[in-house]
Amino acid sequence: MNSADLLTDAFTRVRETVHSAVEGLSRADLHTRLDEDANSIGWLVWHLTRVQDDHVSDAASVEQVWFAEDWASRFDLPFAKEATGYGHGSADVASVRVGSALLLGYHDAVHERTLAFVRGLDDGALDRVVDEAWSPPVSLGVRLISVISDDLQHAGQAAFVRGALERR
Numbered sequence: 001m002n003s004a005d006l007l008t009d010a011f012t013r014v015r016e017t018v019h020s021a022v023e024g025l026s027r028a029d030l031h032t033r034l035d036e037d038a039n040s041i042g043w044l045v046w047h048l049t050r051v052q053d054d055h056v057s058d059a060a061s062v063e064q065v066w067f068a069e070d071w072a073s074r075f076d077l078p079f080a081k082e083a084t085g086y087g088h089g090s091a092d093v094a095s096v097r098v099g100s101a102l103l104l105g106y107h108d109a110v111h112e113r114t115l116a117f118v119r120g121l122d123d124g125a126l127d128r129v130v131d132e133a134w135s136p137p138v139s140l141g142v143r144l145i146s147v148i149s150d151d152l153q154h155a156g157q158a159a160f161v162r163g164a165l166e167r168r
Contacts, residue, residue: 007118014151021158041158043096047085048154053110
């Protein structure tokens with residue numbers, strides 16, 4: 001197994017976890033929060049997908065799927081189109097009210113773009129610096145592992161919320 005295969009497998013696990021957390025849920029289920037300040041499944045999956053889209057597109061030097069395929073207009077959210085959810089408060093989380101088809105459609109589009117990018121990488125590509133704003137600068141490999149880690153954490157949170165909803 002090479003690094004491209006490993007990254008492909010990791011991002012595919014994110015997609016599988018997202019689908020398990022979202023498929024079959026109503027719009028109301030996706031918007032439900034376990035308390036007034038908790039994140040909903042819909043917000044968690046939108047956020048993890050936006051971050052993946054933002055970070056992978058930047059690393060690949062391509063336009064985000066969010067803009068290129070006009071997902072921003074389809075979601076029609078009441079905050080800046082560039083938002084990824086970073087720094088969102090409770091009111092922002094509450095405003096992400098979407099259906100599962102839209103949510104999974106966007107996630108799958110980002111997943112396909114991500115796989116197209118990582119499948120073309122060789123081990124040497126992972127050492128390329130993609131962000132000099134940090135000390136030490138962030139390499140492509142570190143950025144991709146960071147995205148995978150964050151995505152799996154948020155997908156796991158969404159799965160937890162789904163489990164709690166199913167027990168009600």
